[in-house]
Amino acid sequence: MFIVTAKEMYDIDHCTMQKIGFGKLLMENAGREVARKISQRARVTDKLLVVVGPGNNGGDGFVVARTLLNEQFDVKVLQAVPDEKLSEQVQFYKNLYHACGGEYVAFDGDGAWKKAIAEADIVVDALLGIGIKGAVRKGLDAVVTCINERAKKVLAVDIPSGLPADEGLTDFTAVKADETIIIAAPKISTFLPHTAGYYGKWEVVSIGHPAKLFAKSATRFIADSNYFQRTMPKRNLDAHKGSHGKGLVIGGSDHMPGSFAMTLRAALRAGAGLITAASTEKVIDGIANLTPEAMYQTIASNDGWLTTGDLPLDGKDAVAIGIGMGRHADTAKLLQKAVNASACPLIIDGDGLYHLQNNLHLLKQRKHPTILTPHMGEMARLLQVDISELAIKPFHYAKVFAEKYNVYIVLKGRFTIITAPDGRQAVNTTGNQGLAKGGSGDVLTGIVLSMVMQPQSIFQALCNACFVHGMSADLQIASGHTYYDLLATDVIEGIAGVYRHFLDPKNS
Numbered sequence: 001m002f003i004v005t006a007k008e009m010y011d012i013d014h015c016t017m018q019k020i021g022f023g024k025l026l027m028e029n030a031g032r033e034v035a036r037k038i039s040q041r042a043r044v045t046d047k048l049l050v051v052v053g054p055g056n057n058g059g060d061g062f063v064v065a066r067t068l069l070n071e072q073f074d075v076k077v078l079q080a081v082p083d084e085k086l087s088e089q090v091q092f093y094k095n096l097y098h099a100c101g102g103e104y105v106a107f108d109g110d111g112a113w114k115k116a117i118a119e120a121d122i123v124v125d126a127l128l129g130i131g132i133k134g135a136v137r138k139g140l141d142a143v144v145t146c147i148n149e150r151a152k153k154v155l156a157v158d159i160p161s162g163l164p165a166d167e168g169l170t171d172f173t174a175v176k177a178d179e180t181i182i183i184a185a186p187k188i189s190t191f192l193p194h195t196a197g198y199y200g201k202w203e204v205v206s207i208g209h210p211a212k213l214f215a216k217s218a219t220r221f222i223a224d225s226n227y228f229q230r231t232m233p234k235r236n237l238d239a240h241k242g243s244h245g246k247g248l249v250i251g252g253s254d255h256m257p258g259s260f261a262m263t264l265r266a267a268l269r270a271g272a273g274l275i276t277a278a279s280t281e282k283v284i285d286g287i288a289n290l291t292p293e294a295m296y297q298t299i300a301s302n303d304g305w306l307t308t309g310d311l312p313l314d315g316k317d318a319v320a321i322g323i324g325m326g327r328h329a330d331t332a333k334l335l336q337k338a339v340n341a342s343a344c345p346l347i348i349d350g351d352g353l354y355h356l357q358n359n360l361h362l363l364k365q366r367k368h369p370t371i372l373t374p375h376m377g378e379m380a381r382l383l384q385v386d387i388s389e390l391a392i393k394p395f396h397y398a399k400v401f402a403e404k405y406n407v408y409i410v411l412k413g414r415f416t417i418i419t420a421p422d423g424r425q426a427v428n429t430t431g432n433q434g435l436a437k438g439g440s441g442d443v444l445t446g447i448v449l450s451m452v453m454q455p456q457s458i459f460q461a462l463c464n465a466c467f468v469h470g471m472s473a474d475l476q477i478a479s480g481h482t483y484y485d486l487l488a489t490d491v492i493e494g495i496a497g498v499y500r501h502f503l504d505p506k507n508s
């Protein structure tokens with residue numbers, strides 16, 4: 001499923017209506033699809049109020065109202081702007097609604113309309129769509145406020161009114177919807193920390209746009225279960241342990257041994273063939289029995305912190321560095337060495353990202369893929385921007401950084417954004433608040449390490465790693481865990497369930 005900006009949606013709409021020839025049909029399709037979803041949610045006894053505004057979102061609203069009216073629902077329209085404000089296309093659909101006997105609630109001074117909003121069982125928000133510019137203007141802002149304060153249940157058409165479709169905007173007043181029926185494709189603001197909540201539960205309805213137009217216009221998509229099932233490589237019968245990658249994990253310190261151990265185990269559980277763990281002697285002594293399937297190698301350390309020395313990089317298919325590594329100055333030299341000497345995909349996580357801040361210039365020299373797995377705080381530091389600025393424009397900043405330094409980025413968050421050096425982006429929507437705990441990131445790094453060693457592109461590997469990681473947490477919650485008790489180690493043990501659930505069991 002593609003993710004679009006407002007402009008991309010307009011371009012697709014325009015091409016569909018003008019070039020392909022859909023014309024007014026598109027709005028009829030939109031309204032009928034939204035009405036179908038509403039009729040599945042509404043009881044026949046419900047009072048429905050469709051609030052329509054000046055633009056095509058309002059036009060959708062008139063089609064919704066007419067469709068529900070013709071299905072014998074108790075529906076009325078609250079037109080929040082005078083007729084002269086309606087475009088020709090919207091007027092056309094208003095006329096049809098009227099001709100079918102549609103009724104209205106007057107938008108007049110005495111405030112009866114506010115009572116209508118309060119008394120409706122469902123308010124259908126078709127006030128404003130993706131054409132919003134800036135904060136909702138006076139007059140309509142009172143409607144938004146009244147809906148938020150008095151409506152029992154709000155179903156938004158395409159986008160909650162007043163909410164920007166794109167990233168980067170914070171000055172808005174918007175309807176807080178219980179559910180949003182999104183038309184054709186989710187907008188960027190569906191996946192931003194400060195706007196996602198306004199959509200409530202959401203689902204997308206297709207209204208007839210040619211699929212090829214999305215592929216041409218949009219550069220972002222949701223890496224969902226279909227994508228996972230389509231791209232995750234199957235295991236063949238004559239595979240041997242070398243077939244699934246020989247990975248190296250460099251990390252840990254005498255002061256933080258645990259996180260490192262989880263990365264190893266996650267990599268093996270996710271399907272890596274061979275994993276070598278390089279850390280201090282004390283770390284290895286402490287964890288070797290936890291994952292006997294891994295191989296262990298002591299590397300140079302000083303006072304419990306890793307320092308630069310020989311690294312077992314030869315013959316490795318991918319390397320992950322940084323987990324639990326600490327921020328000691330000597331460890332920075334180890335990071336530099338791994339960046340310069342690893343002749344395979346390199347995943348930099350945790351404290352590796354801390355040391356990378358002063359070594360970004362090294363990235364451009366690399367001839368092999370580099371993957372960064374920052375959370376928002378680590379990404380903000382790498383970008384040297386405030387985290388609040390990053391949080392309102394994560395797609396933009398991740399794309400700029402990935403293209404500038406020729407790296408892949410897994411920007412972790414409620415909606416993890418995967419970005420390729422060429423600017424392609426994907427969003428992972430699996431996972432839940434049970435992952436907001438120590439170790440979750442270390443587990444993801446292990447899954448990423450395993451995935452990048454399988455026969456798939458790096459971008460596919462990153463999307464599939466995030467999918468498996470989040471879906472494991474989701475399945476664990478569904479089978480008895482709670483958001484409170486879920487541990488990172490449960491996510492490791494849940495990986496099998498994801499493979500069994502989504503891939504053919506005999507191949508996983």
Ligand SMILES: NC(=O)C1=CN([C@@H]2O[C@H](COP(=O)(O)OP(=O)(O)OC[C@H]3O[C@@H](n4cnc5c(N)ncnc54)[C@H](O)[C@@H]3O)[C@@H](O)[C@H]2O)[C@H](O)CC1
Nearest residue numbers: 013030054055056057128129130131132133135136137158
């Ligand atoms: N293009 C199509 O045929 C289809 C579009 N779909 C629906 O249309 C909307 C987008 O329509 P558009 O007319 O561009 O924008 P809006 O409906 O959001 O309304 C714009 C309208 O609102 C006024 N306005 C702009 N900013 C403000 C503001 N800050 N305060 C108050 N009023 C504002 C502006 O003057 C315009 O009159 C899309 O979301 C879909 O719902 C169909 O789904 C498919 C066909």
Ligand SMILES: [K+]
Nearest residue numbers: 125128159161
């Ligand atoms: K709306």
